[in-house]
Amino acid sequence: MSDTDSHEAETPSLRTPIVAVLGHVDHGKTSLLDKIRGSTVIEGEAGAITQHIGATAVPLDIVSKVAGKLVNPDDFDLPGLLFIDTPGHHSFTTLRSRGGALADIAILVVDVNDGFQPQTEEAINILAQSQTPFVVAANKIDTTPGWNPNPDSPIQGTYDAQSERARSMLDQNLYELIGELSDAGFSADLYWRVQNFQNNVGVVPVSAETGEGVPDLLTVLMGLAQRYMREDMEIDVTGPGAGTVLEVKEEKGFGTTLDVVLYDGTVGADETVVVGGKNEPIVTDVRALLKPRPLAEIRTEDRFEKVDSIGAAAGVKIAAPDLGDAMAGAPVRVVRDREIDDVIEEVEAELAEVEVSTAEEG
Numbered sequence: 001m002s003d004t005d006s007h008e009a010e011t012p013s014l015r016t017p018i019v020a021v022l023g024h025v026d027h028g029k030t031s032l033l034d035k036i037r038g039s040t041v042i043e044g045e046a047g048a049i050t051q052h053i054g055a056t057a058v059p060l061d062i063v064s065k066v067a068g069k070l071v072n073p074d075d076f077d078l079p080g081l082l083f084i085d086t087p088g089h090h091s092f093t094t095l096r097s098r099g100g101a102l103a104d105i106a107i108l109v110v111d112v113n114d115g116f117q118p119q120t121e122e123a124i125n126i127l128a129q130s131q132t133p134f135v136v137a138a139n140k141i142d143t144t145p146g147w148n149p150n151p152d153s154p155i156q157g158t159y160d161a162q163s164e165r166a167r168s169m170l171d172q173n174l175y176e177l178i179g180e181l182s183d184a185g186f187s188a189d190l191y192w193r194v195q196n197f198q199n200n201v202g203v204v205p206v207s208a209e210t211g212e213g214v215p216d217l218l219t220v221l222m223g224l225a226q227r228y229m230r231e232d233m234e235i236d237v238t239g240p241g242a243g244t245v246l247e248v249k250e251e252k253g254f255g256t257t258l259d260v261v262l263y264d265g266t267v268g269a270d271e272t273v274v275v276g277g278k279n280e281p282i283v284t285d286v287r288a289l290l291k292p293r294p295l296a297e298i299r300t301e302d303r304f305e306k307v308d309s310i311g312a313a314a315g316v317k318i319a320a321p322d323l324g325d326a327m328a329g330a331p332v333r334v335v336r337d338r339e340i341d342d343v344i345e346e347v348e349a350e351l352a353e354v355e356v357s358t359a360e361e362g
């Protein structure tokens with residue numbers, strides 16, 4: 001390829017950072033994801049919410065509406081946030097991209113009354129090992145005795161409106177949590193006191209039940225991504241797609257399908273892809289690219305909508321022949337104008353790494 005060609009072929013653009021949610025069982029991971037989805041769907045009634053497979057996209061304008069005066073959209077050029085819908089560290093460790101974690105940022109959910117629990121420790125070790133930046137959602141602040149909820153309010157407003165007793169009980173829980181983070185080797189503080197999120201972990205008090213603090217959480221994630229991850233988000237939007245299999249699923253009318261998170265480039269509805277398989281990479285032609293139909297249009301037979309192509313970052317379902325041996329966590333690559341053997345080799349190399357890392361976890 002000549003120099004001019006390669007310049008024409010490369011159209012760098014910014015993709016959406018991918019966010020994962022981790023934490024101890026029952027500390028509120030699922031509720032928090034539901035809350036984020038719920039509040040952003042309400043704000044996005046005009047149709048700004050894009051439906052994804054296995055993930056929820058929250059565009060910048062919705063982040064800014066939910067966050068109110070906490071976020072000025074002019075300060076950002078990243079397009080928003082993409083939350084992986086499956087919480088937990090099993091999903092986090094399975095989902096990798098080019099040797100790293102698929103998620104660019106994580107939310108570590110900790111029940112503010114319960115503090116650190118075994119799976120909190122596990123999650124924090126995994127985050128440290130993969131060097132994934134994270135924020136701590138100190139969840140269930142509404143269960144503080146005497147708490148008067150102010151639904152969906154930023155934390156400062158609702159905190160100031162509480163009784164002195166409730167405030168001091170919450171303070172005490174938060175300081176204990178900050179102490180536990182410090183014992184685990186992370187210098188942490190309440191997020192509004194953190195100057196440099198590269199050196200310090202921000203703690204955001206939230207309630208997945210009432211939505212209090214959720215505006216702050218979205219603000220901190222967006223700010224962290226914009227400030228420290230912008231360069232990593234520069235991708236060649238038109239390049240051959242790269243993604244990771246979330247799930248292998250049978251779908252009526254489509255046979256075996258792959259739910260994929262695409263983190264680079266594009267995939268087209270008629271392209272050849274290489275997918276990691278149980279024994280060897282699978283080479284197959286995409287038969288259909290599917291997105292969920294908007295809720296209002298769902299008919300029982302027709303849950304999916306076919307699209308011609310899709311660009312990163314996004315969650316998409318791929319229907320193709322011969323996917324029986326595909327595995328969750330496996331890489332997916334669009335071949336396009338490359339040598340098929342090179343792409344197979346790339347997939348094999350990455351698969352070897354996934355297997356090694358799974359073995360290490362025991």
Ligand code: GDP
Pocket residue numbers: 023024025026027028029030031032087139140141142143206207208209210
């Ligand atoms: P997960 O196992 O981490 O996904 O936890 P869930 O989201 O399933 O939550 C566990 C329980 O805690 C459920 O009964 C939730 O309704 C409850 N819960 C989660 N977040 C909150 C919160 O902020 N406040 C209150 N009061 N309950 C919560």
